[in-house]
Amino acid sequence: MAYQLNRSCIGNAVYFNSISDTKFKSNRICVNFFMELSEEDAANRAIVPFILRKGCKEIPDISALNKVLNTMYGAYLDVDVSRVGPSQVLSMFIQTLDDKFALEGEKLTAESSRLLTQLLLQPKLQNGLFTEQDVQLEKQYLIDIIQSEINDKRKYAIGQLNRLMFKNEKYAIDRYGSMENAKAITSRSATDAYKDILKQARIEILFVGCGDAETAKAIFQNAFSTIERENIYNITIPEFKMPEKVKEETEYLDIAQSKLVMGFRTQSHFSDTDINALRVAVSLYGGTPVSRLFTNVREKMSLCYYCSAIFDRIKSMVLVDSGIEKDNKEKAVSEIIRQLEIIQKGEFEQSQLDETILSMVNRYKTICDTLGDIDSWYLGQIYCGESLAPQEQAERLKNITKEQVVQAANKIHLDSIYFLTGKEKAECGGEDAAL
Amino acid sequence: MEKKIIANKRLGEEYIQLKHPSGLTILMYPMKGYSSAYALFATNYGSIDISFKTGEETEYTRVPAGIAHYLEHKLFENEDCDAFEKYAKTGASANAFTSFDKTAYLFSCSGNFKESLHILLDFVQDPYFTKETVEKEQGIIGQEIRMYDDNPGWRSLFNMLENVFHNHPVKTDIAGTVESISKIDADLLYRCYNAFYNLHNMVLCVAGNFNPDEVLQVADEVLKPSKPVKLEVEQIQEPDDIVKPRITQKLSVSMPIFAMGYKLQPEPPETLVLGQVLDAIILEAVVGETSPLYKKMYEEGLINSNFSSEVFAGRGYMVSIIEGESKDPDAVCKAIQSEISRVKQEGIEQQTFENIRRSFYGRYIKGFNDVEEIATSMVSAYFYGYSIFDFVETVASVTLEQVNGRLRQKYDNEKAVLSIIEPAEK
Numbered sequence: 001m002a003y004q005l006n007r008s009c010i011g012n013a014v015y016f017n018s019i020s021d022t023k024f025k026s027n028r029i030c031v032n033f034f035m036e037l038s039e040e041d042a043a044n045r046a047i048v049p050f051i052l053r054k055g056c057k058e059i060p061d062i063s064a065l066n067k068v069l070n071t072m073y074g075a076y077l078d079v080d081v082s083r084v085g086p087s088q089v090l091s092m093f094i095q096t097l098d099d100k101f102a103l104e105g106e107k108l109t110a111e112s113s114r115l116l117t118q119l120l121l122q123p124k125l126q127n128g129l130f131t132e133q134d135v136q137l138e139k140q141y142l143i144d145i146i147q148s149e150i151n152d153k154r155k156y157a158i159g160q161l162n163r164l165m166f167k168n169e170k171y172a173i174d175r176y177g178s179m180e181n182a183k184a185i186t187s188r189s190a191t192d193a194y195k196d197i198l199k200q201a202r203i204e205i206l207f208v209g210c211g212d213a214e215t216a217k218a219i220f221q222n223a224f225s226t227i228e229r230e231n232i233y234n235i236t237i238p239e240f241k242m243p244e245k246v247k248e249e250t251e252y253l254d255i256a257q258s259k260l261v262m263g264f265r266t267q268s269h270f271s272d273t274d275i276n277a278l279r280v281a282v283s284l285y286g287g288t289p290v291s292r293l294f295t296n297v298r299e300k301m302s303l304c305y306y307c308s309a310i311f312d313r314i315k316s317m318v319l320v321d322s323g324i325e326k327d328n329k330e331k332a333v334s335e336i337i338r339q340l341e342i343i344q345k346g347e348f349e350q351s352q353l354d355e356t357i358l359s360m361v362n363r364y365k366t367i368c369d370t371l372g373d374i375d376s377w378y379l380g381q382i383y384c385g386e387s388l389a390p391q392e393q394a395e396r397l398k399n400i401t402k403e404q405v406v407q408a409a410n411k412i413h414l415d416s417i418y419f420l421t422g423k424e425k426a427e428c429g430g431e432d433a434a435l
Numbered sequence: 436m437e438k439k440i441i442a443n444k445r446l447g448e449e450y451i452q453l454k455h456p457s458g459l460t461i462l463m464y465p466m467k468g469y470s471s472a473y474a475l476f477a478t479n480y481g482s483i484d485i486s487f488k489t490g491e492e493t494e495y496t497r498v499p500a501g502i503a504h505y506l507e508h509k510l511f512e513n514e515d516c517d518a519f520e521k522y523a524k525t526g527a528s529a530n531a532f533t534s535f536d537k538t539a540y541l542f543s544c545s546g547n548f549k550e551s552l553h554i555l556l557d558f559v560q561d562p563y564f565t566k567e568t569v570e571k572e573q574g575i576i577g578q579e580i581r582m583y584d585d586n587p588g589w590r591s592l593f594n595m596l597e598n599v600f601h602n603h604p605v606k607t608d609i610a611g612t613v614e615s616i617s618k619i620d621a622d623l624l625y626r627c628y629n630a631f632y633n634l635h636n637m638v639l640c641v642a643g644n645f646n647p648d649e650v651l652q653v654a655d656e657v658l659k660p661s662k663p664v665k666l667e668v669e670q671i672q673e674p675d676d677i678v679k680p681r682i683t684q685k686l687s688v689s690m691p692i693f694a695m696g697y698k699l700q701p702e703p704p705e706t707l708v709l710g711q712v713l714d715a716i717i718l719e720a721v722v723g724e725t726s727p728l729y730k731k732m733y734e735e736g737l738i739n740s741n742f743s744s745e746v747f748a749g750r751g752y753m754v755s756i757i758e759g760e761s762k763d764p765d766a767v768c769k770a771i772q773s774e775i776s777r778v779k780q781e782g783i784e785q786q787t788f789e790n791i792r793r794s795f796y797g798r799y800i801k802g803f804n805d806v807e808e809i810a811t812s813m814v815s816a817y818f819y820g821y822s823i824f825d826f827v828e829t830v831a832s833v834t835l836e837q838v839n840g841r842l843r844q845k846y847d848n849e850k851a852v853l854s855i856i857e858p859a860e861k
Contacts, residue, residue, distance in 0.1 A: 023468030024804050050740075062733070066725040070790045073797025097797045133734070141739045144760070147689035153585050254687050254859050256581035290523040299517075302571055305578035323582050358526030365545035366471040366528075369643070369806050 003368065003389035005378060006213070010221040012229040014203040017382060018213035019374055025101060027109055027209030028371040029216060030093035031116055032379060033201035036233055037088045037170050043142065043177025044193035047185055049079035049090050050138040051130050052194075056118040068115070072108055073097045077115075083175040084383055085237055085314035090197065092120060095371065098211045113216040117223035123194070129187040130194070139185045146176050150253075153420065157259035158321055161418040164249050165263040170238060171315055200231050204382055208374045235383070240267055240316055243415035250419045257305075258326045258421040262336060264318040266311070267411040270384050275313055277408035280400050282311040282318055284356040285343055285409075291356070292339040292348070293320065301335060303328045314383070318412055326421045333417065346406040353405060357397050364394040443824035445831075446803060450813070450823075451647065457658035458634035462813045463650055464642040466806060470545045472645040473810040474552055476559050477539035477638055479818045480631035482609040483750065484536075486669035489630045495669045498627060499618040500604075501576070501611015504533040506624055508572050509564055510540070518558040527551040535605050536749040539814060543807065549649045556639070556657040562628045564621040573616060580610050587686050587856040591694040591758070595854035598678045599698045602671045605752045635663040638817045642810035673751065675700070677852050685859040693764035695771065698850040699753040708825045711746045712795070712833060713841045714755050718744040719791045720783045720838075721774055722757055728774045737761055737770070755846075768853045779843050788835045799827045 006018045035045055059065045069075045075096040082089045094116055096108045124131065150156050159174070166172035176182065205220055207213045243265050268278055286293035286309025297307040307322040324332050342348060367373045367390040374390075381387055388396075436456065442449035450464035482503050486495045511518045511531070522529045527544035529551075540559050544551050583589045596606040610616070641650055677698055702710035722728055722744055732738045742759035761767050802808050809823065816823045 021468070023466070026801050026804055061730075063725050063727070063730045067790055070725060070794035074794030074801070075797070095801070097800060101797075101800060137734065137736060140736055144690060144739055148760070149689075151587050151688045151692070256584045257578060288523070289519040289529070298575065302574040305575055305582055323578060325578065355523035355526070359523065359528065362526040362528060362543075362545050366543060369469050369471045371804065 003391070005381070005387040005389070007387065008217070010217065011203070011224040011227070013232040014205075014224045014229075015382075016205045016207070016217045016220055017378065018207040018217070019378065020210070020213060021208065021368070021374070022210045024098070024210045024371060026095055026097055026371060027112075027207065027211040028093060028095045028375055029113060029116060030091055030206045030375055030379075031120060032204045032206070033090045033197050034084075034087045034204070034233060034235065034383075035090070035197060035201050037083065037086050037173045039173050039178070040181070041177075041193060041196075042088055042173055042175070043181035044185055044189045045088060045090060045197060046081045046176045047135070047138050047142050047182075047190050048194045048197060049081060049092055050141060051134050051190065052092065052119050052123055053077065053079045054134055054138075055124050057122045057124055058118055060124040072106070072111060073102065075108070075112055081175050084380075085235075086170045087233075087235060087383075088175060090201075092116060093375075098209065109211040110215050110219060113219040117219060121198075121223055121227065125191070129191045132187055135185065135187045135190050139182065142176060142182050142185070143179065146174070146179050146182055153253075153255055153257070153259055154321065154323065157261045157418060157420045158319065160249070160251065160420065161261040161263050161319070161416060164247055164418050165317070165416040169241075198227055199229055200233050202233050202235065204379065206375050206378060208371050208378075237269065237314065240269070241265065242267070243413050246414055247416040249417075250421065252421060252423045255420070255422050257323045258329065258419065260322045260324055260329060260332055261418045262320045262333070262414065263416040264320070264412045265415045266316045266318060267413070268313070268316050270313040270316075274404060274408055276396050277400050277404035278411065279311055279313070280353070280356060280360065280397060281343060281405045281409040281412070282309050283360055284348065284353060284405065285309045285318075285340060286320060288356060288359045290352070290359075292342065293336065296339055297322065297332060297335050301331070303332050303335070307332075307336070329419055329421075337414065340409070340412060343409045344406065344412075346402060350402060353402055357400060360397055361394040364390045441822045441824070443827070445827065446800065446824065448803065448824075452817075455651075455654050455658060457654070457660040458663065459654070459658055460638050460817060461650060461654060462638065462640045462817060463645075463647045464809055464813065465645065465647060466643050466809070469644045469806055471543055471806055472545075472548050472641060472643040473541065473543045473806045474555060474639065474641040475539045475541040475810055475814055476555050477537050477640070477814045478631050479536070479636050480538055480627075481534050481536040482607065483604040484631065484668050485604050486671070487630055487667060488669075489664055489666050491665075496626070498623055499611060500607045500615040501609070502619055502623060502627055503538055504610045505572065505576060505616060505619050506627055507531050507533045507538050507540075508576060509568065509624060510559060510562060512563060512568055513558060513561060514563050518554060521554045521558070522551060525550045525554065527554075533609055535609065537814060537818060539811075541810075545644070548645050549653055552641075552650065552653045553657055556653060559632070560657070560659055562625065562632070564624045566621055569619065569621050569624065576610060576616055577613050580608070580613055580616075583608070583610065585686070587688045587692045588758070590684060590686060591692050591854050591856045592756070594682045594684055595694040595696045595756075595852050596754070598680075598682050598852045598854065599696050599754055600752070601674055601678055603673045603752055604671065605749070630664065630666055633664045633666070634658065634661045636666065638814060640810050640813040640817070642813065643806035671751070675850070677850050680851065681853050681855075683855045683857055685857050687859050688856055689858065690760055690762055691764050691858065692760045692856040693758065693767065694854045695757045695768055696747075696852050696854075697755040697846055698852070699755060699845050701751045701753045702748065704819045704821070707748060707819055708821050708829050709833070710753065710841075711748055712826060712829045713838055714746040714753075715795065716788070716791055716833070716838050717783075717842050717846070718746070718755055718757070720787055721778055722771060723791070725787070725790065728770060732767060732770060737763060737767055764853065764855045768851070772848045772851060775846055775848060779846065782839045783835065783842070785835055788838060792830055792833070795830045796827065799830060
């Protein structure tokens with residue numbers, strides 16, 4: 001099935017995008033605000049979606065709002081704060097059953113679109129500011145989220161690698177901002193951030209599902225026509241920086257399984273013509289259960305439970321992460337580097353390349369079977385100024401050659417190594433002697 | 436071949452259930468317009484099945500904890516290569532999982548379906564365990580166990596289950612412990628395999644974009660007919676009461692995480708769906724996001740958005756679980772227990788019930804959007820003897836009297852366990 005992304009401009013840097021797919025029983029509408037990642041403003045901006053989620057002028061009470069969602073057949077409303085390249089993305093989305101399943105002819109597509117516009121554009125304010133109660137509660141929640149990163153050791157280790165690798169660069173800024181900035185949030189600063197977002201953000205609305213996108217579009221167009229817009233955020237990608245010296249850091253916590261995370265910079269831009277060869281190279285390296293990393297570091301050497309590589313084409317980086325036994329760190333690091341060198345020298349079989357491409361093609365085609373996956377896919381496309389359907393992307397991989405993969409792999413350079421491991425009792429002279 | 440169509444008028448959907456001559460039951464749910472197919476080949480054997488006897492044996496054999504999971508890992512390996520290498524040639528994305536009451540081997544693909552299905556049916560029927568291959572897995576599974584030991588949500592849940600249940604094996608970690616898996620050898624693996632991986636004890640479920648005729652062709656080619664094995668899993672005696680009401684553990688977390696469980700009487704298969712639907716409605720009414728208690732605790736800063744509830748049910752166990760994070764989990768527990776008492780006394784109101792029922796109706800229907808969800812739910816449905824449409828139909832027909840009745844009879848604050856993971860001192 002060929003997808004067509006329907007994109008229209010419904011305001012000053014406000015876009016409505018839709019994908020129609022009649023096999024689904026639901027629709028998903030997501031409103032995304034792109035702002036520049038800023039050390040100073042990240043926390044104030046991050047809190048905004050959480051406050052907006054709690055209610056609006058017309059429905060100021062959270063229980064009442066949740067009851068409305070229940071009445072809409074269990075409509076699912078949520079918010080998200082994420083990072084894409086050098087941008088902070090603030091999103092609110094709602095997923096509802098399509099109109100055709102409503103037992104009393106309710107117009108769920110129109111109702112849910114209207115609800116989103118009310119929550120986003122007609123917030124509950126007191127004397128022109130977010131209420132003290134809402135701000136205090138959500139501020140505490142934001143602080144809790146920032147602190148709780150440590151609960152998931154795998155994610156925590158990846159976050160630490162990110163901070164090490166991109167120190168003093170934009171990419172080191174956390175999506176929720178810093179703890180000190182979160183603690184300093186006030187009603188005034190949060191409300192100001194909200195106003196800035198409405199004025200300056202690049203706004204991308206995505207509608208995916210079987211329902212009537214035109215109805216939704218008209219409602220959003222009408223709502224956003226009243227908003228004043230200026231100094232619109234223009235997405236620019238920082239220049240590639242070659243790593244100078246490999247940075248290393250080890251951290252000690254009370255944990256059973258150690259985490260090894262390695263960051264590599266790629267000499268590439270997301271719009272490069274050979275970006276697909278780089279994607280394939282990384283997948284061959286560590287993207288499938290028959291990748292070089294899985295087969296060697298896990299299966300042959302039994303060093304770990306997981307060892308994989310992912311490619312971020314916008315940040316131009318490759319991340320390898322692995323859960324290992326403390327004593328195996330040096331062995332694992334060596335093997336991870338050796339496997340990359342093997343690809344860089346072309347010392348792999350054509351059959352491995354064929355299998356990697358087959359696996360990637362399979363995964364791209366499967367994207368179209370889930371609303372959330374389609375949404376993420378197209379948001380990535382829109383961010384990069386593209387509109388390829390997943391099936392089209394799959395086609396582009398089919399003719400990638402071994403030479404292209406080798407060339408692309410040689411653009412991958414080790415930048416940083418981060419190791420999270422268990423605390424040791426104080427020892428004299430040992431390399432893991434206590435802190 | 437016995438074949439039946441299981442249909443639902445409300446959704447306008449149907450699936451096929453048939454018994455293949457080999458002894459295996461096959462469920463097929465073609466979905467128009469989808470690109471992928473999802474297939475699971477599963478056995479009605481999980482981490483709770485640690486004591487069993489087969490054929491004419493008189494004594495039960497008890498096996499070490501974690502063996503079902505160990506078996507799942509080892510089955511991927513053949514004498515000449517492993518299943519992932521075979522799937523690499525068809526491009527399918529493969530995996531497996533072991534849960535409390537079943538083990539499933541699966542793949543998802545958007546092409547080469549027949550070839551991938553061939554691989555699936557083939558390798559699961561072809562066990563190969565040697566001393567060397569079994570020992571090699573110790574390291575990998577050891578790592579997996581240690582990874583979960585660091586997971587506060589997982590630990591919070593299992594600490595709770597350990598104190599809810601005196602004897603039932605559901606309280607033991609699915610992967611076992613590093614000590615228990617050290618007792619596993621090739622002979623034990625073969626014994627468990629031969630007992631539980633009999634086609635009469637298994638099911639094949641396929642959903643999405645595929646041709647049912649191809650499924651039957653591959654089944655005819657690959658399935659080895661098997662005689663039913665007389666298999667009896669020991670019914671563990673489990674008293675109604677709990678072990679103790681509170682348990683804590685320290686891990687490096689930023690704030691306390693908790694899991695609270697209400698021990699309920701297990702439901703037999705015939706009433707399992709009804710029980711689960713009623714419990715889900717009760718939980719939603721008492722602690723769900725539209726409940727007065729949720730609002731009060733949220734506004735007092737006692738809980739945050741990481742607060743949820745679920746019904747945890749299977750063969751011989753049923754627990755209503757409430758999880759979240761809080762600076763004062765004891766206060767949360769006390770508030771919940773008070774609310775349970777209050778709602779038992781006053782009853783859930785009609786309007787609240789209708790509002791919740793409507794949201795569940797929508798949520799159950801939305802489940803039918805997803806290939807993986809449909810395929811996976813067919814597995815449990817088959818093993819427990821119900822149809823995947825039963826949840827939608829049950830929620831459409833339950834009454835407020837049933838909900839209030841269950842709340843009054845089954846929910847007892849004396850049978851609640853609170854498990855807390857506290858931050859370790861730095």
